[in-house]
Amino acid sequence: MSLEEELVHVLMDKNLTLATAESCTGGLLGAHLTTVPGVSAVYAGGFITYTVEQKHAMLGVPMKLLREKGAVAKKTAKAMALGAAQRTGVDCSLSVTGNAGPDPSEGKPVGLVYIGCCVDGKAVGRKFMFKGSREEIREQAVQGALQILLHKLTGKEDKTIEEAD
Secondary structure (H helix, E strand, O other), rough: OOOOHHHHHHHHHHOEEEEEEEOOOOOOOHHHOOOOOOHHOEEEEEEEEEEEHHHHHHHOOOHHHHHOOOOHHHHHHHHHHHHHHHOOOOEEEEEEEEEOOOOOEEEEOOOOOEEEEEEEEEEEEEEEEEOOOOOHHHHHHHHHHHHHHHHHHHOOOOOOOOOOO
């Protein structure tokens, strides 16, 4: 069973709903989720907020935070996840923001990704340093996000992903 299938089944079993907020993955997380038949019972939809202006407008991420920390930051990922949950009224949300390359951006290295996860109004953020091509980094970010929420909901160890220091 794929991670997205496992997560969707857990969400269904627990009668929980999910929304996503994506930047560097550009909708790839939502695309993975929507491959699962019946996902519409738990997945409300997602936001693709590629610019700081859209992170602010669509998700309510404070401009002060975006100016001070930038688009690629743990606090930004947390705010994106919280904003997605609040704006859609779901139980859980995931956010992804980072630099998939090919060049450094905002002084942030290629592969630096922050994933936000919000469950019942409490958001956490995790920092990762993924390696590989742009496509590989985006895919690793999606898999990391799915694993983080699955771990939160089931208590299973997520030893297959490594969080950066």
